[in-house]
Amino acid sequence: MWKPRTIAEAPLKYLGIVEGLEEDIRRGILLPGERLPAQRAIAEVLEVDLTTVTRAFNEARRRGLIAAQVGRGTFVREDPDHAGTTLPPPLLDLSMNIPPQPLSIDFRKLLSQTMNAVLSGPRGGLSLHYQDSAGAPADRQAAAQWLSSRMSGAEADRITIAAGAQSALFALCKLLLSPGDSLAAGALTYPGLLAAGAQCGAVIEPISMDRDGLMPDDLDRLCRRSPPKALYVVPTIDNPTAVTMPETRRQQIVQIARRYGVQIIEDDPYAPLKTDHVTAFADLAPELTWHLATLSKCVTPALRVAYVIAPNAADTMRLASVLRATILMAPPVLTAVASRWIRDGVVGDITQAIRTENRIRQGLAAQVFSGHRFTADPDGHHLWLSLPDGWQAGDFAKHAEAAGVSIVPASAFALTSSSAQAVRLSLGIAPDKAVLEEGLLQLAGLMEQIAVMKRTIV
Structure with missing residues (x-):
């Protein structure tokens, strides 16, 4: 059983996880096609936040080290010759709750x-x-x-x-x-x-x-x-x-x-x-x-x-x-x-600029998720999106990751097993409104696809 580890010399915590993973693949400790532990399990072993592991997985996927398969999990890529090359980055990371960078502030x-x-x-x-x-x-x-x-x-x-x-x-x-x-x-x-x-x-x-x-x-x-x-x-x-x-x-x-x-x-x-x-x-x-x-x-x-x-x-x-x-x-x-x-x-000036940008981004999110249940503050840079009855937040987050959008399910914040079926979307990390809109529309489209699939099964 592979034991996750981190490279202490890495400039950022999530990059240390990626570099540890990459080194273990190169040394043959992790083999092509091998399934990785769940992100939550890795977070517990390394004693880090789940969002840190999510960022590490996104970067490892971008480097071509791993690949996610909807419904099955995340695996070391079968084509090791491809590992280490730069692939297109995920569409958008909505997992890190940081403020937006207003264009008016250099x-x-x-x-x-x-x-x-x-x-x-x-x-x-x-x-x-x-x-x-x-x-x-x-x-x-x-x-x-x-x-x-x-x-x-x-x-x-x-x-x-x-x-x-x-x-x-x-x-x-x-x-x-x-x-x-x-x-x-x-x-x-x-x-x-x-x-x-x-x-x-x-x-x-x-x-x-x-x-x-x-x-x-x-x-x-x-x-x-x-x-x-x-x-x-x-x-x-x-x-x-x-x-x-x-x-x-x-x-x-x-x-x-x-x-x-x-x-x-x-x-x-x-x-x-x-x-x-x-x-x-x-x-x-x-x-x-x-x-x-x-x-x-x-x-x-x-x-x-x-x-x-x-x-x-x-x-x-x-x-x-x-x-x-x-x-x-x-x-x-x-x-x-x-x-x-x-x-x-x-x-004060920077805070006001961030508040103004947050209001713009929250307005955009409200338009995209019109008809869905969510909680948000117009001055903040995250929202809490409730999923329809019968949906599992962890499964939805995996589908979103496979579609190129990283979000955080309720289980990452839950102290009890009976947590709400919801996900947190952080709106600040996107570099501009256009990129954010593309990511939000991707999520909204995914929700519609899943809803149609569930209606078809019923």
């Missing part, structure tokens, strides 16, 4: 100019040195400036800077949870939480969800039985369901968390994109809430900078000690770039 030029300005400035040399694990005072002050536009409790001494939201989430899990502790989350939740929780030995308890997000009655039921140490929630443009929790629902959850002493991890990457303000958990229950904000979803994933507002300054130092033991510090140059963009208003 990120290469902007990053280059800002880095040069930072390094050539009077304090530029400091950006080349080690920093405090909580972040330099000037950068924490800039973070407070950005966050205070959405919440009232964003004091600089309560803010810790991390190298991206995932490292911050892992540090929070490490700080708040011991092996065997329970962590509550929505029955459909962000895969990165599953990975972080697993590394910390936490037991993740599912909370039922409805059109407004987490259901307070189910959270109360869990707390009466055995209160979890913490509750994880993505309250604004939830990933994957795209639901924004109304303030009344947030207040109900806060009452339950206070009653049972449950800490709240508020992962809020999409809140800056929202035009309609909803009060954050960090304002409703500041003494319980660890608020996590990142620039990855509202500016660019290239800035590996995230901010955590702790309940108090002492908790900030506790979190900084965990970061010191794991990542040591956020990347100083990128953090300085983020701070300058905040102070100069560039972050």
Whole structure:
């Protein structure tokens, strides 16, 4: 049985998986025609997100290493002489949930100019040195400036800077949870939480969800039985369901968390994109809430900078000690770039441009999937497409992959076996509207083909 592995020296995680696969084919460990394990199984072995494995499979197929057969699985190509040659890429990757790149923003030029300005400035040399694990005072002050536009409790001494939201989430899990502790989350939740929780030995308890997000009655039921140490929630443009929790629902959850002493991890990457303000958990229950904000979803994933507002300054130092033991510090140059963009208003301009592009793309998706059931936020860059009764999301995702479109089924986010039959479509990675439209039309056409086939069988 082939054991998946990754090449650590690869520049990106998914490329490490591809290079490991390619090397094993070349060495004869994997033979032509051999069936590969399911993507979910590979993700579990390598302890990565399912979306990372999906990207790796797409790239391996593009290189001619593997081929998918609808209904049977993915196999090493029978014609090894073809392996390693460049084939036409898949039509579209709708699996990675990244913001679109607005045509009005030249990120290469902007990053280059800002880095040069930072390094050539009077304090530029400091950006080349080690920093405090909580972040330099000037950068924490800039973070407070950005966050205070959405919440009232964003004091600089309560803010810790991390190298991206995932490292911050892992540090929070490490700080708040011991092996065997329970962590509550929505029955459909962000895969990165599953990975972080697993590394910390936490037991993740599912909370039922409805059109407004987490259901307070189910959270109360869990707390009466055995209160979890913490509750994880993505309250604004939830990933994957795209639901924004109304303030009344947030207040109900806060009452339950206070009653049972449950800490709240508020992962809020999409809140800056929202035009309609909803009060954050960090304002409703500041003494319980660890608020996590990142620039990855509202500016660019290239800035590996995230901010955590702790309940108090002492908790900030506790979190900084965990970061010191794991990542040591956020990347100083990128953090300085983020701070300058905040102070100069560039972050606001980019966020507005992304929001405008998201609205255009969501409008296009709404036209293509008119007549189908889906949940979306006009300001966000993903949607949650529900499949007709009797359809299986995993099977539909395989058909879509064979047709050249990569999407993520509900099972990638599910904490229970009885998950919704739906798929997440990420609209931001397509380079332009025309490419996105082609991919969405391909999916809509595939849905119609399957529907016709099912009617014929009946």
